[in-house]
Amino acid sequence: MGELAAEKHVQFILSVEKKKDSLEAVAMEHLRMNGAYWGLTTLDLLGKIQVLALFNKIDVLDVDKVASYKQIKSKRNKKILLNLIFNSDVAALQNKDGSFSGDMWGEIDTRFSYIAILCLALLHRLNKINVEKAVNYITHLNFDLPMPTAVFCCVGALAITGSLHHIDKDLLGWWLCERQVNSGDILIKSKAKPGGLNGRPEKLPDVCYSWWVLSSLVMIDRVHWIDKEKLVKFILDCQDIENGGISDRPDDAVDVYHTYFGVAGLSLLEYPGMKALDPAYALPVDVVNRIILGK
Amino acid sequence: MNEEELRRSEATMADLLNQFERILESDPQIDEVGFLHPSQFSELNKEAGHSPSFDDSTVLRSADGNSVFWNRDHKLGISTQILLPLYKTAKHAFMAASRQYKALNSKSDVSGDENSLCASLSLDNSFEGDVMKHSRALLLLSCDFGTAWHSRKLVVSHKHKLSDFLDELLLSALVLSYSPKSEYAWSHRQWIIKSIAGKCSTLSEIVTKDSELVEKIAERSKMNYRAWNHRCWLVTYMTREQLLYELKRSRNWASLHVADHSCFHYRSVRPCLLFVVILRDERLMLKILEEQCYKQEISSSGYSVETYQLWKEELDWDEMLIKRYIGREALWLHRRFLSLFWIKHFITNHTGVSSHGKQNNSMNNDFRIFMDNELHLLDSCSIIPDNSFDDYQSQAKHSATYILWLIKQIPDSRRIEFQEKLKTENLKALLNKACPERSSTWDSLVSYVEAAGH
Ligand SMILES: [Zn+2]
Numbered sequence: 213m214g215e216l217a218a219e220k221h222v223q224f225i226l227s228v229e230k231k232k233d234s235l236e237a238v239a240m241e242h243l244r245m246n247g248a249y250w251g252l253t254t255l256d257l258l259g260k261i262q263v264l265a266l267f268n269k270i271d272v273l274d275v276d277k278v279a280s281y282k283q284i285k286s287k288r289n290k291k292i293l294l295n296l297i298f299n300s301d302v303a304a305l306q307n308k309d310g311s312f313s314g315d316m317w318g319e320i321d322t323r324f325s326y327i328a329i330l331c332l333a334l335l336h337r338l339n340k341i342n343v344e345k346a347v348n349y350i351t352h353l354n355f356d357l358p359m360p361t362a363v364f365c366c367v368g369a370l371a372i373t374g375s376l377h378h379i380d381k382d383l384l385g386w387w388l389c390e391r392q393v394n395s396g397d398i399l400i401k402s403k404a405k406p407g408g409l410n411g412r413p414e415k416l417p418d419v420c421y422s423w424w425v426l427s428s429l430v431m432i433d434r435v436h437w438i439d440k441e442k443l444v445k446f447i448l449d450c451q452d453i454e455n456g457g458i459s460d461r462p463d464d465a466v467d468v469y470h471t472y473f474g475v476a477g478l479s480l481l482e483y484p485g486m487k488a489l490d491p492a493y494a495l496p497v498d499v500v501n502r503i504i505l506g507k
Numbered sequence: 508m509n510e511e512e513l514r515r516s517e518a519t520m521a522d523l524l525n526q527f528e529r530i531l532e533s534d535p536q537i538d539e540v541g542f543l544h545p546s547q548f549s550e551l552n553k554e555a556g557h558s559p560s561f562d563d564s565t566v567l568r569s570a571d572g573n574s575v576f577w578n579r580d581h582k583l584g585i586s587t588q589i590l591l592p593l594y595k596t597a598k599h600a601f602m603a604a605s606r607q608y609k610a611l612n613s614k615s616d617v618s619g620d621e622n623s624l625c626a627s628l629s630l631d632n633s634f635e636g637d638v639m640k641h642s643r644a645l646l647l648l649s650c651d652f653g654t655a656w657h658s659r660k661l662v663v664s665h666k667h668k669l670s671d672f673l674d675e676l677l678l679s680a681l682v683l684s685y686s687p688k689s690e691y692a693w694s695h696r697q698w699i700i701k702s703i704a705g706k707c708s709t710l711s712e713i714v715t716k717d718s719e720l721v722e723k724i725a726e727r728s729k730m731n732y733r734a735w736n737h738r739c740w741l742v743t744y745m746t747r748e749q750l751l752y753e754l755k756r757s758r759n760w761a762s763l764h765v766a767d768h769s770c771f772h773y774r775s776v777r778p779c780l781l782f783v784v785i786l787r788d789e790r791l792m793l794k795i796l797e798e799q800c801y802k803q804e805i806s807s808s809g810y811s812v813e814t815y816q817l818w819k820e821e822l823d824w825d826e827m828l829i830k831r832y833i834g835r836e837a838l839w840l841h842r843r844f845l846s847l848f849w850i851k852h853f854i855t856n857h858t859g860v861s862s863h864g865k866q867n868n869s870m871n872n873d874f875r876i877f878m879d880n881e882l883h884l885l886d887s888c889s890i891i892p893d894n895s896f897d898d899y900q901s902q903a904k905h906s907a908t909y910i911l912w913l914i915k916q917i918p919d920s921r922r923i924e925f926q927e928k929l930k931t932e933n934l935k936a937l938l939n940k941a942c943p944e945r946s947s948t949w950d951s952l953v954s955y956v957e958a959a960g961h
Contacts, residue, residue, distance in 0.1 A: 396904075
């Protein structure tokens with residue numbers, strides 16, 4: 213089995229920021245905030261957040277001069293979140309049935325439930341919404357044929373609000389562990405590799421779906437229902453060993469998004485030498501502890 | 508670049524944006540946008556039977572003589588060379604118009620003076636027009652510009668005109684023609700349909716057209732889950748006739764496309780589509796049942812014959828596909844859905860009502876027939892030939908997990924009878940034979956199901 217090319221991934225993340233004036237970069241402008249989160253968290257999980265200082269990249273992040281990088285992160289998080297809260301009153305987006313709308317146009321989705329609960333938890337403002345109703349809304353959704361991203365949002369929201377006892381962990385774990393692709397599966401004969409997890413039946417395995425499913429399995433304590441070693445191998449096979457970065461599946465082109473989900477997956481799988489990640493907050497555990505517990 | 512040059516190039520770009528917006532204005536029926544490399548312009552003209560040198564109406568040139576737009580037969584091509592500067596210019600123009608529109612709106616809110624209100628209304632109209640014009644140009648260059656979609660919603664809902672909403676459907680379709688997975692464009696459609704539902708007599712026509720649009724887009728971009736998701740969503744707005752018609756159509760579609768099985772290239776693509784088609788079938792069935800329950804106020808004679816038949820047809824159809832296309836996970840998961848549907852609506856719903864002996868008997872009988880059929884299916888699917896193909900191993904695995912899952916789902920009172928006929932150890936042995944690499948998973952699942960029996 214190959215090893216994690218951590219140094220290469222750090223270089224890859226730093227190089228992404230340089231390509232700024234291409235059409236692709238401009239068209240992706242709306243993802244700059246996401247890109248910062250994916251890049252920064254990856255660096256932190258790899259224990260390399262301090263390289264930002266060496267490369268003099270702090271200005272990129274638009275953060276005032278600060279001495280300690282730990283401070284940078286929490287300050288930055290707070291700043292972003294406070295902006296979010298003040299610009300769009302998250303609590304006001306809660307509907308009568310407990311669900312959340314994405315904006316004033318009223319589209320309802322479990323994504324918005326998760327995001328609202330996450331933001332408010334990080335700001336110690338969960339008391340601004342009706343948590344009971346929010347939980348009630350999620351637990352009464354029809355979960356017969358779930359989609360991993362939606363499962364993650366629901367399980368994550370329940371985990372943050374301490375309400376995981378509301379779900380049948382075995383039944384959900386069953387569906388989730390069936391997402392792992394085995395070497396006898398029909399897909400393998402086309403071009404898939406075993407060990408990875410897919411988003412829906414008969415779809416090719418993908419590093420990002422591996423994360424959505426894996427993090428949910430960790431939260432409901434059923435991660436031993438999948439073959440962890442094979443998943444580690446699948447993620448490592450998706451690395452670009454020469455230029456760094458991780459792709460959705462072996463031999464595809466790498467991007468920051470899948471690099472983050474690959475590294476995050478390895479962290480949840482307890483790959484040696486990495487910082488621990490919180491599966492519900494999708495942030496390093498020490499960051500969560502500092503924000504939530506004030507440690 | 509010195510200041511003079513900079514100003515000149517800015518003026519050129521403003522001209523280009525004007526030109527672009529004029530094309531959109533003059534040909535409101537444009538239904539497809541694409542981006543062309545400069546070398547493709549002359550080829551396109553040749554194809555269309557024109558001399559490559561000159562054609563006023565088709566190719567539009569910038570001041571320096573380069574081809575920048577191509578417009579014919581309601582198709583629009585934009586040169587990739589000008590995309591970046593044109594995008595920047597459009598964005599700038601849009602942001603300025605949107606700022607003015609907002610400023611004016613907040614002013615007219617507080618001012619009570621009638622004269623100034625009138626003046627601001629006419630101004631309002633011109634800024635409104637600018638916002639709409641520039642945001643349209645912008646969205647045809649970058650479909651993920653959320654602020655532009657947002658502004659359009661503001662203006663359109665402000666004006667309350669049905670025709671404006673319908674125009675938005677056209678714009679969204681146009682954006683989807685070059686970016687068929689755009690989340691913003693799809694959710695814009697949903698917003699429009701939600702907004703006009705109940706106020707528009709042609710809604711069912713619009714819904715049908717939308718459903719056809721999805722099919723067209725799905726044919727072109729093969730793995731488009733977002734499009735199918737929209738089609739699932741449309742189910743909410745369908746009449747009963749439409750629901751039944753769509754169910755029939757989608758069954759035909761799925762039968763056709765699962766058959767691409769023989770074509771190696773499609774093996775990785777089609778199964779996923781099959782799954783979303785089936786998922787949509789399930790939404791359709793749930794909606795049909797829901798309406799029926801509502802209409803009949805759950806009649807005392809148990810479930811309706813019509814619903815039962817609909818369900819039975821689907822179950823038989825699924826079995827036929829399972830036997831023809833070996834080892835397809837999507838088909839087995841669909842079977843789980845159908846069984847759960849049975850358990851939820853035909854058994855548990857009526858155990859309370861059916862204290863009468865007679866009805867209870869027929870219910871028990873139906874249940875036994877159903878279970879016998881499923882066990883037969885397991886028997887025929889769990890044979891792994893000696894010169895074993897992986898497909899048969901998959902089939903055996905899926906059939907075993909299906910039955911295991913069924914044991915878990917049926918009500919406690921019925922499980923006892925069933926467990927005698929089928930021991931979970933046998934299922935575990937079958938699973939380990941079909942897929943030994945997951946033996947620890949099978950251990951966990953079987954002990955979970957066994958625990959549920961106590
Ligand atoms: Zn992915």
